[in-house]
Amino acid sequence: MQIDQKTRKEQLMIAEQKAVELFDETINRGYVEPGISEKDLSVKIHDLAFEMFETKQHWHKRIVRAGKNTLQPYSKKPPNRIIEDDDILFLILGQYLSNGKQI
Helix, strand or coil: CCHHHHHHHHHHHHHHHHHHHHHHHHHHHCCCCCCCCCCHHHCCCCCHHHHHHHHCCCCCCCEEEHHHHHHHHCCCCCCCCEECCCCEEEEECCCCCCCCCCC
């Protein structure tokens, strides 16, 4: 089904807000901290997205990368890394909301 530009813009703005909410709650719960692995953080974010938005499907893989792993392209799957103090961290969420809109 084709949607008009105004509706698409509204949906993208809602999706952006949901992504911000998910990120903020991830931080508020203390999930991002030295000593947790990228994989464990990804699982926590996955579970939180389900709790907050009933997310059941993903339109692409979630990516959590820290430190030197942030230099790897999307297509690569670097080894699971433990997040260290002062690491740069990339979070690519890729969730769909329960109503089918992606965040």
